[in-house]
Amino acid sequence: MKLFRKLSRLIPDRIYLQIVYFRHFKKFIDFDNPKTFNEKIQWLKLNYRKEEYTNLVDKYRVKQYITKLIGEEYVIPTLEVWKNVDDIDFKSLPEKFVLKCNNDSGEIVICKNKKDFDEAKAKSFLKERLKNNGYWYGREWPYKNVKPCIIAEKYMEDSISKDLKDYKFFCFSGVVRAVLVATNRFTSHNFNYYDPLFNPLPIESRDGKCSSAIINRPEKWDEMISIAEKLSKEIPFIRVDLYYVNNHVYFGELTFFDSSGYDDLSSEHWNMVFGDWIQLPDCN
Numbered sequence: 629m630k631l632f633r634k635l636s637r638l639i640p641d642r643i644y645l646q647i648v649y650f651r652h653f654k655k656f657i658d659f660d661n662p663k664t665f666n667e668k669i670q671w672l673k674l675n676y677r678k679e680e681y682t683n684l685v686d687k688y689r690v691k692q693y694i695t696k697l698i699g700e701e702y703v704i705p706t707l708e709v710w711k712n713v714d715d716i717d718f719k720s721l722p723e724k725f726v727l728k729c730n731n732d733s734g735e736i737v738i739c740k741n742k743k744d745f746d747e748a749k750a751k752s753f754l755k756e757r758l759k760n761n762g763y764w765y766g767r768e769w770p771y772k773n774v775k776p777c778i779i780a781e782k783y784m785e786d787s788i789s790k791d792l793k794d795y796k797f798f799c800f801s802g803v804v805r806a807v808l809v810a811t812n813r814f815t816s817h818n819f820n821y822y823d824p825l826f827n828p829l830p831i832e833s834r835d836g837k838c839s840s841a842i843i844n845r846p847e848k849w850d851e852m853i854s855i856a857e858k859l860s861k862e863i864p865f866i867r868v869d870l871y872y873v874n875n876h877v878y879f880g881e882l883t884f885f886d887s888s889g890y891d892d893l894s895s896e897h898w899n900m901v902f903g904d905w906i907q908l909p910d911c912n
Contacts, residue, residue, distance in 0.1 A: 641767045645670050648766070652890045665902035669889030672864060673767055675911045681770040684882050685762075688730040688779050694879045698855055702879045704871075707780040713751040713758070716778065718742070724783035729757045731774040733883075738783070754778055766888030786873050793843075794880060795852060797868040799860030800905040804853050806831075809843055824853060832894035846872045855879075865906045 636644055642659070649657050649670060662671045683689045691703050707725060710716050716727075727737040727750060735757055739745045758778070762771035784792055794810040804824045811818045821829040826845040846852065855877065856868040869880030893899045 637764060641674060641769075645673065645767055649890070653892070662908070663903050664896075664899045665893065665906065666889045666891070666899060668903050668906045668908060669865070669885050671908060672906075673769060673885060673889070676864065676909055677769055681884060682773050685768075685770040685884065686730050686774045687728060687732070687881060688777055690882060691879075694859075698858060698879075702855065702877060704784060704878050705782040707782060709780070710778045711776075713755045713778065716751065716754075716780075718745075718747050721780055722783075726781045726783055727754060728779055728781070729754060729760070729776060730779055731762070731771060731776045732757045732760050733762060733881075735760075740783070762888075766885065766890075768885050768888060770884060784871060784873050784878065788874075793872055795846075795870045795872060796883075797852070797856035797860075797870065798886070798902070798905075799856055799863070799866050799868055801864060801907055802857050802861040804856050804860075805905050806902070811843065830894075831898050847875060848872065848877055852877055864909055 639647070646656050649655075649666075653666070657667050657670050659667075659671055659674070662668045684693060688706070688709060691706065694703050707721060708717065721739075721742075723739075723742055725739050727739070728735070735753075737750045737753060739750075758776045761774075762768045786792065791811055796808040796810065797804050798806040798808070806829060807822045807824070807826075809820050809822060811820070819832075820843060821831040823829055826849060852870050852872070855870065859868050859882065860866045863884075865884070865886075867883040867886045869883065871878040871880055893902060
């Protein structure tokens with residue numbers, strides 16, 4: 629595996645994607661006539677590239693874009709920013725905080741109590757994550773030129789549920805078609821899908837199991853839909869992640885290639901349905 633990763637950097641994007649796709653699904657991508665959701669995600673990686681997308685996947689720089697487009701009140705406050713782990717000043721941070729790298733995806737460090745917080749372990753973890761580049765694993769090109777840094781953010785937690793629900797809006801040319809609600813992110817890791825009216829969809833993700841617990845529709849659901857559609861306007865496909873904390877909506881991140889195009893969506897049926905929703909642009 630390590631040898632493949634080293635040698636893979638010499639492989640052109642199209643060939644590399646075919647190899648990895650075959651390892652996942654035991655079939656090749658039909659780049660000439662892509663139909664499924666995963667095939668079209670791979671097609672978009674190769675054919676639909678805009679320079680500004682690099683700033684949109686950058687967990688730090690995207691905040692400026694969000695502030696300008698929908699308002700600063702939707703942005704989780706940034707406490708500090710550093711280029712190197714040795715620059716981190718833990719004394720300047722509050723009792724609770726979150727650390728993450730702007731070039732990473734999903735990997736974070738949480739401090740709920742500075743007294744029990746292992747600073748050395750956190751620095752070691754972040755040092756490795758700074759080296760991460762999503763381009764090389766999935767050829768997600770927007771990540772290739774992200775300039776890495778470490779961000780300290782305000783710790784977010786709902787005062788009632790004590791959870792941080794992550795609402796992932798699947799947007800197709802500015803229209804929300806499906807929403808994945810991620811709960812219990814650091815324990816059982818539950819994923820439940822809903823339609824835009826918050827009716828459950830019979831989809832199971834390979835990344836997490838469905839929760840049997842009742843998930844209530846947020847009071848500001850319509851506002852969340854509106855935000856997601858505004859942020860996804862004129863983009864063939866993008867996933868807009870939002871948080872709902874103490875009756876307030878916060879921006880999470882933008883993802884152009886959901887699961888890097890390797891999520892089976894529990895069945896070929898839903899893979900085709902999501903694929904039909906993507907209208908590929910004319911890139912000639």
